[in-house]
Amino acid sequence: MNPRITDVRLTPILVADPPLLNTQGVHQPYTPRLIVEVETADGVTGVGETYGDSKYLELARPFAEKLHGRQVSDLNGLFAIADEVAVDSSRISGQVDVGGLRGVQTADKLRLSVVSAFEVACLDALGKALGLPVHTLLGGKVRDAVEYSAYLFYRWAGHPEGVPAEQDDWGAAVDPAGIVEQARRFKERYGFTSFKLKGGVFPPDEEIAAVRALAEAFPGHPLRLDPNGAWSVETSLKVADEIGGILEYLEDPALGTPAMAEVAARTDVPLATNMCVTNFAEIKEAFTRDAVQVVLSDHHYWGGLRNTRQLAEICRTFGVGISMHSNTHLGISLAAMTHVASTVPNLHHACDSHYPWQSEDVLTERLAFDDGKVTVPDAPGLGVELDRDKLRVLHRRWLDDDGALRERDDAAAMRIADPDWVTPAVPRW
Ligand SMILES: O=C([O-])C(=O)C[C@H](O)[C@@H](O)C(=O)[O-]
Ligand SMILES: [Mg+2]
Structure with missing residues (x-):
């Protein structure tokens, strides 16, 4: 078994989302997600998924480059690599996370949201390589x-x-x-x-x-x-x-x-x-x-x-x-x-x-x-299989987007229906 990472693929996608209402506004018709794949020298591929807005993508890219040549089993090492990835200060100063749903934005929170997708992908690959489901690895x-x-x-x-x-x-x-x-x-x-x-x-x-x-x-x-x-x-x-x-x-x-x-x-x-x-x-x-x-x-x-x-x-x-x-x-x-x-x-x-x-x-x-x-799936890894055709279609939608939907913004989506809408001050009631 050679669980050395030889390839990492990042595929941003836009996924259909219904008009669900929350206190910030309404869900956009399409929401960004990022699909992460890690491949080992043995040709085993593991998959993970996380937020797909630009602030996550711009961390995921340098993170992915640092993974080449590392062992897929080195899960603790992922956090050390994450610490090496610089977070643009404009992404955190005075910003709230996910429209305020996760408090104040910090570099650590951004990094962890990216690490999670790679950790899941590594666990999936490791489980497949060992013939064990992820829950056994946990x-x-x-x-x-x-x-x-x-x-x-x-x-x-x-x-x-x-x-x-x-x-x-x-x-x-x-x-x-x-x-x-x-x-x-x-x-x-x-x-x-x-x-x-x-x-x-x-x-x-x-x-x-x-x-x-x-x-x-x-x-x-x-x-x-x-x-x-x-x-x-x-x-x-x-x-x-x-x-x-x-x-x-x-x-x-x-x-x-x-x-x-x-x-x-x-x-x-x-x-x-x-x-x-x-x-x-x-x-x-x-x-x-x-x-x-x-x-x-x-x-x-x-x-x-x-x-x-x-x-x-x-x-x-x-x-x-x-x-x-x-x-x-x-x-x-x-x-x-x-x-x-x-x-x-x-x-x-x-x-x-x-x-x-x-x-x-x-x-x-x-x-x-x-x-x-x-x-609970008992097949090796996560027990799921990526459909490359479906992935391609959703990635194509992301490529074709002019940028308007690549950042999830429920308040902006609400303004299409109600041009005067502003994110309500809290407490709202
Ligand atoms: O439990 C929660 O706070 C959520 O699920 C936050 C979500 O962003 C939800 O409000 C949504 O998607 O509209
Ligand atoms: Mg909640």
């Missing part, structure tokens, strides 16, 4: 299937008129009846039994009404509401007071650890986050102040699957729950999430996944949800 699965929740979004039926986009048949969902209908469809198609509603879109009373309608339509099913930090402490407490009894947890009601700590101190409703605990440096303050009860990890920005396991161990030590956050992603990432989730004993909440919203993929075969679960 210490072994403790469950055979990983449960996911339905990720409900307020949405329009289609993108604004005149904007080139793929169509879907989900229809609009802008009120409680629309959200219940969407949830029903998710349950019928995929068997999900937990429901997360992306909030921060309409005034809190409307979102409270939607959660109540879900509780009535699906009695006993775990429910979550996530306004992405759009509410003040007082508004968060009012929502907790009104619907806390029917929520599994409230996700990032207010922005930042101090505000979350204040909410947590005054309610018994568990608070989850993917916004105030987004890297190891942020754990100490949040846990010391008891600001969050569940951390939603995301291997893309925590720096990969092994870091995700470390995070899970820290959460276990402090008695904090762990589950998984998701942003627009394809099957490579769903497979990676499923492998790592299968190895975490203290995973007690269904994970998030945007995948059902993605009609396109770069795999020969889509991953399936059965009874809301993805079966």
Whole structure:
């Protein structure tokens, strides 16, 4: 076996995305992702996936060059290489990460978001070379299937008129009846039994009404509401007071650890986050102040699957729950999430996944949800296969784009429908 890396391929793509609403605006019709392939001297190829905006691409390129000749098994070495890659200061000074969804942008967060795709690709290649699934390389699965929740979004039926986009048949969902209908469809198609509603879109009373309608339509099913930090402490407490009894947890009601700590101190409703605990440096303050009860990890920005396991161990030590956050992603990432989730004993909440919203993929075969679960692949590596024709088509779309869609910008996408739209100041309500 010769697991020396002889080739690294980076393929930026644009993937169709429906008009899903969040507090920043609306999803673009196409969103950028980056597909990473590492090839070894033996001709084994591993795949990974991460964000595809330019700020990630410009780090991934020099990173890829440094990988040539290294062992695919040298996973710890990836972090040392990342430290050697310079981050342009204009990318971090005064910038917020992913439209503010991950707090302040730092060089470290950018680097980790790139390292993660290479780590997954190396694990995939190593697993294929050894004939072992990725979960075995992570210490072994403790469950055979990983449960996911339905990720409900307020949405329009289609993108604004005149904007080139793929169509879907989900229809609009802008009120409680629309959200219940969407949830029903998710349950019928995929068997999900937990429901997360992306909030921060309409005034809190409307979102409270939607959660109540879900509780009535699906009695006993775990429910979550996530306004992405759009509410003040007082508004968060009012929502907790009104619907806390029917929520599994409230996700990032207010922005930042101090505000979350204040909410947590005054309610018994568990608070989850993917916004105030987004890297190891942020754990100490949040846990010391008891600001969050569940951390939603995301291997893309925590720096990969092994870091995700470390995070899970820290959460276990402090008695904090762990589950998984998701942003627009394809099957490579769903497979990676499923492998790592299968190895975490203290995973007690269904994970998030945007995948059902993605009609396109770069795999020969889509991953399936059965009874809301993805079966943990046992084939070597991630257990998925790249479809080069599909990859080519989505890359062609990226090449043909004039640059307008290569950076995900939900506020800019919203301005096409509403030219006066500006990213709302926080707290919005
Ligand atoms: O749980 C979350 O905060 C997210 O999933 C953030 C995402 O960016 C989501 O809000 C979205 O894609 O609109
Ligand atoms: Mg969230």
